Amino acid sequence: MRRRDDVLLVDGYNMIGAWPMLSKLSDIDLEDARDRLLEMLADYQGFTGMKVIVVFDAHQVPGVGKTFKQHRITVVFTKEKETADACIERLASELRLRSRNIHVATSDMAEQAVTFGQGALRKSARELLIEIQQNRKAIERKVEQSSGVRNELDGNLSMDVRMKLEKWRRGQM
Template identity: 40%
Template sequence: MFNSSDRSLLLVDGYNVIGAWPSLKKISDRHGLEPARDKLIETLIGYTHHQGYQTQIVFDSYFQDTPGSQERYTNHLSVYFTAHAQTADTYIEKTCADFWYNRAPAIGRIIVATSDNAQKMTVMGYGAQWISAQRLEIEVDLTGRRLRKSQSSSQSPKGRFLFHSLDAQVQQKLEKMRHGI
């Protein structure tokens, strides 16, 4: 949907996405939020790398009496847990405001993934692009399919065997050895 750029920041409202993606909602309902968070992170690692985005998945820690914390999973993806009395919405809005007022010059553009309509209007007012949680799910799925298709088409059935990666002369010698010639 969006053209990738080395300077693009994708901000994901983590719990909003978990609630909007049926597969993650199911995990959350059955096993709790932690496995759903882990699955979201795992899913977005490949997508983020392929798109070339810097990605922050933001989770509320509003009722936890802890400072905000960030954990880097890859060069492209990190997870941020908000500080006490801060929501993911306010963290995302502040990041967008910093971008708008040019206090984040290293960022070329921001894309915010959330299905919260009020958040959508606020971040777009700060010049960020918006993608719904449902559209992000579609984009992630399409990217995964494209990657699998390109990998499978580049690996023909015969390409699975070491023999086929050898040059023709070596293949002939091995064939002769196999047939006892």
């Protein structure tokens, strides 16, 4: 059972490399691929209620790393000499609580084994993409169903009340 305080840790570049549309986009513009991934994961977070943390590997880039919010999800660029795998393992360990499930999305088998050993639930890149696509379809169905139904207050008011509101709207009261 999924709880609202569950956390999904995502290996960002692993998803970009594994998801065909993001892989193609990254060949043209890696930043656009990252942004598209973050948009998709923000929708996922909004639909599921899970907190999403995306980790991007910056271990070959000098610096202290950085963490920020984008689309209400937490984005982490690892610090110098820290891999995304090491960061995800550290976060999984830090975030583990009795009442919270930690899900780790990566197709890196070694990473899956390590985080699974720490009590995290594993999710492959393919599984996460399928879940995101299913969520998108569920949202679209819900929007289609609700778009045909109008919830007008006017139809539920007596003629007397409607006349008073119309006078008020026109500034005649």
